[in-house]
Amino acid sequence: MATNSNQASHHPVISGVYDGTSWLESNGGETSTLVNPSTEEILCEVALATAANLDAVVAPATVAFTSWSQTPFAERAEHLHRIARAWQKSGEEIAQSVSREMGMPITISRLSNWQASARNFSYYADLLLTQAQENIRPAESFDGETHVFANPVGVVAAIAPWNFPGVLMTSKLAPALAAGCTVVLKPAVENALTAHLMTAVFEEAGLPPGVVTIAIGGAEFGQELVKDERIALVAFTGSTAVGRNIGAIVGERLGLTNLELGGKSAAVVLDDADMDVVAVGLPPLAFRNSGQTCFAQ
Amino acid sequence: MEKFSGVYIDGVWRSGSTDVITVVDPSTEVSWAQIGVATRSDVDDAVRSADNAFRTWAQVPLDRRIAIVQRFTELVREHTDELVRIRCRSMGSPITSSKTLSNSNGLLEMYLETVQQVQFGQVRSDQHGSAYIMRRPIGVVAGIVPWNVPVRNELKKIIPSLLTGNTCVLKPSPESPLTGARLMDLFAEAGLPPGVLNLVTGGADIGEALVTHPGVRKIAFTGSTATGARIAELAAPTFKRIQLELGGKSAAIVLPDANMSDVAPNLLAFGFGNSGQICASLTRVFVDRRYQEELGDLLAEGAKRHVLGPALDPSTTLGPLVSKRQQERVLGYIQQGIDEGATLRAGGVNKPRDTGWFVEPTVFLNVNNSMTIAQEEIFGPVISVIPYDTVEEAIREANNSQYGLHGAVFSEDAEYALNVAMQLETGTCAINSFDLPINAPFGGVKGSGIGRENGLEGFDSYLEYHSYKIPEGMIPQLQADSGPQYGGESNGD
Numbered sequence: 001m002a003t004n005s006n007q008a009s010h011h012p013v014i015s016g017v018y019d020g021t022s023w024l025e026s027n028g029g030e031t032s033t034l035v036n037p038s039t040e041e042i043l044c045e046v047a048l049a050t051a052a053n054l055d056a057v058v059a060p061a062t063v064a065f066t067s068w069s070q071t072p073f074a075e076r077a078e079h080l081h082r083i084a085r086a087w088q089k090s091g092e093e094i095a096q097s098v099s100r101e102m103g104m105p106i107t108i109s110r111l112s113n114w115q116a117s118a119r120n121f122s123y124y125a126d127l128l129l130t131q132a133q134e135n136i137r138p139a140e141s142f143d144g145e146t147h148v149f150a151n152p153v154g155v156v157a158a159i160a161p162w163n164f165p166g167v168l169m170t171s172k173l174a175p176a177l178a179a180g181c182t183v184v185l186k187p188a189v190e191n192a193l194t195a196h197l198m199t200a201v202f203e204e205a206g207l208p209p210g211v212v213t214i215a216i217g218g219a220e221f222g223q224e225l226v227k228d229e230r231i232a233l234v235a236f237t238g239s240t241a242v243g244r245n246i247g248a249i250v251g252e253r254l255g256l257t258n259l260e261l262g263g264k265s266a267a268v269v270l271d272d273a274d275m276d277v278v279a280v281g282l283p284p285l286a287f288r289n290s291g292q293t294c295f296a297q
Numbered sequence: 298m299e300k301f302s303g304v305y306i307d308g309v310w311r312s313g314s315t316d317v318i319t320v321v322d323p324s325t326e327v328s329w330a331q332i333g334v335a336t337r338s339d340v341d342d343a344v345r346s347a348d349n350a351f352r353t354w355a356q357v358p359l360d361r362r363i364a365i366v367q368r369f370t371e372l373v374r375e376h377t378d379e380l381v382r383i384r385c386r387s388m389g390s391p392i393t394s395s396k397t398l399s400n401s402n403g404l405l406e407m408y409l410e411t412v413q414q415v416q417f418g419q420v421r422s423d424q425h426g427s428a429y430i431m432r433r434p435i436g437v438v439a440g441i442v443p444w445n446v447p448v449r450n451e452l453k454k455i456i457p458s459l460l461t462g463n464t465c466v467l468k469p470s471p472e473s474p475l476t477g478a479r480l481m482d483l484f485a486e487a488g489l490p491p492g493v494l495n496l497v498t499g500g501a502d503i504g505e506a507l508v509t510h511p512g513v514r515k516i517a518f519t520g521s522t523a524t525g526a527r528i529a530e531l532a533a534p535t536f537k538r539i540q541l542e543l544g545g546k547s548a549a550i551v552l553p554d555a556n557m558s559d560v561a562p563n564l565l566a567f568g569f570g571n572s573g574q575i576c577a578s579l580t581r582v583f584v585d586r587r588y589q590e591e592l593g594d595l596l597a598e599g600a601k602r603h604v605l606g607p608a609l610d611p612s613t614t615l616g617p618l619v620s621k622r623q624q625e626r627v628l629g630y631i632q633q634g635i636d637e638g639a640t641l642r643a644g645g646v647n648k649p650r651d652t653g654w655f656v657e658p659t660v661f662l663n664v665n666n667s668m669t670i671a672q673e674e675i676f677g678p679v680i681s682v683i684p685y686d687t688v689e690e691a692i693r694e695a696n697n698s699q700y701g702l703h704g705a706v707f708s709e710d711a712e713y714a715l716n717v718a719m720q721l722e723t724g725t726c727a728i729n730s731f732d733l734p735i736n737a738p739f740g741g742v743k744g745s746g747i748g749r750e751n752g753l754e755g756f757d758s759y760l761e762y763h764s765y766k767i768p769e770g771m772i773p774q775l776q777a778d779s780g781p782q783y784g785g786e787s788n789g790d
Contacts, residue, residue, distance in 0.1 A: 137734075137736060137737070137752075138734075139734035139736075139737075142730065142732070142734050144728075144730075146733070146734050146736070146737040147715070148737060148738060148752075148754075149719075243536075244533060244534045244536070246533075247532075247533030247534070247536065248530050248531075248533040248534060250529075250533075251526070251528075251529030251530045251532065251533045251539070252526055252527075252529060252530035253526065254522070254525065254526050254529060254541070254543075254743070254744055254746070254747060256747060257533075259536070261536075
């Protein structure tokens with residue numbers, strides 16, 4: 001968990017702004033304290049990104065888009081496979097980090113923040129290689145033919161919550177990178193330490209500078225980020241209320257959104273169902289991650 | 298004065314409010330028809346009717362939906378002359394170029410053919426199990442259309458809605474509302490069940506009522522960028538799907554090796570066609586400075602060849618603009634072009650006829666891309682020729698626009714032209730031509746909109762993916778039900 005403070009503290013302060021090459025020195029603004037919810041032990045302070053940092057994360061992603069979007073499919077797929085391998089190597093460390101940050105039991109954290117997260121990259125790498133670069137169709141009443149391309153939309157702002165950080169960040173990152181988009185990632189403040197581990201993964205995998213930048217900030221920074229005209233698509237997972245707000249802001253500037261919001265999912269137990277099976281099947285989904293799952297039943 | 302009803306709900310014509318829209322023939326300035334206007338409570342009823350109808354229409358098998366649209370296609374063919382006349386008298390498009398209703402028949406056939414390629418169901422498996430993935434209709438679609446291409450505009454919203462199992466509430470434009478009303482009758486005659494398609498004629502207030510209505514699940518809009526942005530903002534709180542086909546300021550890049558006499562006819566067709574009232578018009582022409590005079594002469598000759606006259610006159614090649622307001626607006630832009638220092642080579646601010654809202658086809662040379670006439674969508678017969686010194690400069694300046702709808706590149710070397718085309722920030726681009734085949738996905742980037750119409754991709758925004766985790770034993774049955782032919786959800790009785 002995270003609490004904001006302006007008070008000086010003796011805990012280490014980590015950067016909240018990664019410009020696609022390195023984590024930047026703090027500008028001395030507001031910080032947030034990360035606390036291990038299992039032990040209430042203070043983990044660190046995070047220097048939060050502010051509107052003044054917007055350029056530091058958006059500009060490199062905009063520059064990198066030009067070359068990343070033109071990188072051949074096979075080469076992009078190879079980059080993603082390298083990330084998957086590097087993530088596999090660091091997986092235990094990432095899983096431990098998430099558990100410390102938000103209290104997820106380590107057994108679930110390993111499956112989700114380690115295995116499933118690494119797999120997202122290899123999955124989209126393989127999927128990319130099955131996609132045709134262009135679709136050619138006869139031009140019917142005209143001479144010639146039409147070449148239809150599915151081109152990347154541009155810079156993506158990926159905003160993820162803290163409940164399943166690994167999977168929710170990588171299920172935005174991996175398809176965006178595979179498609180040829182660059183990404184400004186805004187993880188939950190709670191996951192600042194994990195975000196630092198992730199950039200080590202990207203660097204080990206040799207991802208070109210600027211292809212992924214990271215800004216860890218509060219709601220106000222998030223608002224500035226989605227307003228930015230340079231962001232082509234906002235991919236968001238979080239609450240319905242925030243999603244509604246993002247939709248209006250991005251819509252007004254004719255940007256694109258991809259919103260995965262809240263739920264109150266129903267399980268319908270029909271009268272012929274085997275209650276023993278139901279009793280075993282339901283609790284894991286309802287209680288997993290202490291109920292902090294958007295499709296909990 | 299001919300009278301039309303403008304409110305059609307659940308298969309019944311209604312009187313609507315006490316207001317009416319008077320339709321004035323832009324060629325003659327004679328008021329010739331009146332149509333009723335919907336109230337906000339009509340909008341509620343229309344949405345409720347469409348929502349009720351959705352429950353059954355979404356279950357109708359695809360082949361049945363196709364059969365109804367096929368029958369409708371025949372009826373449009375039978376009623377073409379009537380629809381053409383309404384169109385000519387409503388918005389001034391000349392009868393000589395309106396005969397096919399802008400290839401509405403081709404559009405219908407394209408939809409009927411491509412909907413059969415949509416994969417409505419598929420089974421996907423991995424080591425953790427299997428999912429049955431369905432593409433299902435969304436619900437009530439509000440189709441909000443402009444006046445510039447009557448019949449075709451309406452069909453681009455109605456047909457993909459109906460074929461995919463959605464229901465529709467159509468709001469035609471107040472400038473040209475009559476064809477929308479006539480189409481309701483043709484759909485009823487084709488056997489479309491009541492409530493599947495409803496009509497609420499009206500202005501911006503009726504549009505806004507639809508956009509904010511909680512029962513509407515998707516907005517399909519064609520119109521201005523300003524209105525599109527407003528729709529996207531207003532539709533967001535209710536999480537509607539939106540598909541916006543907006544304005545353009547499309548560039549034609551004429552590469553130095555192009556043959557100017559091949560290029561000019563293409564530019565004339567798409568610069569002045571429909572009196573420039575087409576969103577994809579090629580209104581900025583980038584040409585190597587050395588060939589500007591040559592191309593300018595050809596364009597000016599083409600402009601002068603046009604015969605301006607009443608839409609119904611068979612000798613007319615260029616009709617009036619839709620309204621006095623548009624005429625004034627376009628003339629204002631032409632004056633601004635002159636004031637900002639562009640060279641007027643043909644046309645100008647004179648009103649060529651005493652009656653009717655005509656504007657002369659106008660060609661400007663020596664336009665700078667930062668001038669108002671190069672940056673704003675004029676929606677009139679005005680071509681701005683912008684000379685360039687290097688191709689890189691032409692590409693950069695072409696992209697220096699809030700819009701990104703269409704474009705064209707002309708060269709003897711088609712491969713080089715395609716390479717240049719791929720550097721343009723546009724949804725579509727034509728090589729050595731102006732138009733786009735009807736089965737190609739059409740739509741813009743940047744301020745030109747969101748989403749695509751036409752072709753197989755045109756159905757994407759009308760369908761929602763639904764995934765079902767299934768036990769392995771069900772796979773064979775579901776695979777048998779899947780595939781392109783499976784469009785309905787048979788309820789088994």
